[in-house]
Amino acid sequence: MLRTVAKAGTYSAPNFQEARQMFVGMDFGTSNSAVGIVDASGAARIVSHDNAGLSERATNDTLRSMIAFDRAHRDSDGWPLPLVGQAGIAAYLNSGDECRLLQSFKSHLTSRLFTSATIFNRPYSLERLIAIVVERLRLSAEGQRGAPLTQVVAGRPVRFVAEDGKDVDDYAVERLTEAFRQAGIAEIAFEFEPIAAAYYYERTLDHDETVLVADFGGGTSDFCLVRLGPGRAGMADPRDAIIGTGGVGIAGDTFDRRIVERGIAPFFGKNTTYHSNKKDLPVPDWIYGKFARWHHIGFLGTGSTLRMLRDIQRHASHPERIEDLLTLIEYNLGYHLYRSVEQAKVALSQGTETTFVFDHDPVRVERPITRAEFEDWISPELTEIETCVETLLTSTGTPAGKVDRVFMTGGSSLVPAVRAIFDRRFGAERVRAGGEFVSVASGLAYRAAELFGRG
Template structure:
């Protein structure tokens, strides 16, 4: 498909990965690929370093190139990932990077600039219609959807002129509907990095004036990033001093949990490498019962090991999707952590999260006035849908024969581009 022939663009701006699809005006789409490797999945990450020619004296990269830049010089750069998770947070105003303030929309604009630059010209002339995926429920404490909309508008101001925001699950529904040949009621479950969302959609026969009719949606701010943090919390943080004690005068007190909570939030973890915070932790180390454990925490912060740590956690999580036990191994900043982890342990760590996810699914069914027996097909998408405990939840509720998968990382962008071809995409917008 010639880039000039694209009639609409679907942008799945994800917490972990981003994907772009272009519609051809004939019911077909193609994924935009990035770099010489031709990968359609672009990591939602940024790396910053000081450089006079950069914006405000700071240069940046995005996607896998951000990872490469960080790994080349971790102590002289700042690596940011999962920044979509703060889009709706009124508690997040800006991240201070090399003493310069960066708002969410600033990071978003810089991210999109590099995404376009690495697309090999495929996005230099974008179609008029841009369909952007958004979660049903945003991540974070007390999320503010209107604030997220304002930030998204500012982020995308230079990206397109006719922009529609559509629930990501409805994009996935359109993608899956293209496989169907008869009327079907489907439940779409999208397991992203920051949120898990559900939509119930009635799909008409091919050729119907309106192929998909949404019945109800629901969502919850629990997904892949939360599962990663459960591993960090149960496996890693005890090895950094969580649960241990320090002496204050004649009392033994537990080390404050706030330091360990920062390891679950990129906007705080990335900022812990400052003199005040490190001086506080060094004082804790001096009075700690286990100073060696606090020393590990200091080493991780001083040597900017947040990304390698979470990369090791992600590898473990993926390994446990295909094996009943797997090794966890992390080396960096002069420390080494290793353990053998059973899938059963991981499933226990995320059990409460899965119960809350199932309750959100039940909410969608109740809103649509549809029982599980009336769902003809369940379409699972998103990287965390590959976790066996999640698949087992749906097998138990709906039966294995009704479950469909495929295109876990690309189906949403594909469907969003298809929505852009409809006569009035505003009917789908939220």
């Protein structure tokens, strides 16, 4: 059940001129987070964040949903001081073994086993870790508002990802609510992320439409059928315009992992062998399971694992590949590897082939990748996405022909194979895209104005 703090009563549009307020929406994401603000003009703007020297751009519209703890930097009570977002990545890259990096907190909200993490002998609950990121977002918003922030509309996926398939939405929302409260936000309402994207798209309309919103985040792909346009404002509760929602735990991070697993990991020894006890044995596959997330590659840097890999290298069918694997681990190059993967994915969204290049002396990997290969690697995920959309249409009794528009947003909406699912089903002329990384934050801010600006 979606939880909000809305009071009962008849909806009335916010009066920005009288309120003299700024309304804030927070998109706390699996990989990236963003903050939108609606001011007296009624238009949303996105809060910028320092890039910490990680790219040529000084600022970015998104904050990486990551925290780094450096062993050497602690407060007066001995607790390690957190560095959030791009600053955390920079600290991790510069500090090596003395720095712990954590990410993808959102994907653990459904787990009753993940209650806390121990960082340099200090316990941090999952709620506290999320609160650290949210507090950074709150401070950024307060810098724009020039006043304390107590009310927020925050995004949530339609379906939280649960490994056991159980319905754990209420549990996940309770934990997320507690995290926001620990971050100093007293009044919070949650909105489905694709509905927030719908509010963003609605600003372009001068007529009513039935719209399928497809929001592709880092951890989930979420869908919403909704009636948008001027007529929605006349409803007693504008959310009555929602026809149905659906979601699946597949998105951009999954696509990146498939490129690494299928196209890149073999250059570091995956699917090769080594000779031991007069037998040819496969290099242990669990090693490459750590390639699922770039910062997990660093977890292989234990003394016992490195000794095992050096022993394997001496008897390997491709010792040079194990040598490159050791270099990748020892020089903490996981982040750089995934940056190259992301660049290849973007290039394949723009062309039919590219050359993946990872060049960090002494390791160089160069491999041509075609769009057809990439689409083959992610074909099971594409099928799941298409099935989820079909299920939504069927469950709501909505024929594809009754959908006036499809609005796609989020990074993976740029992947041609993802776009093709909707072009085939609804016709390319009815498919639109935009606001790939800011539509949800902007829409959440519009919802905040709608909810908190009444009167």
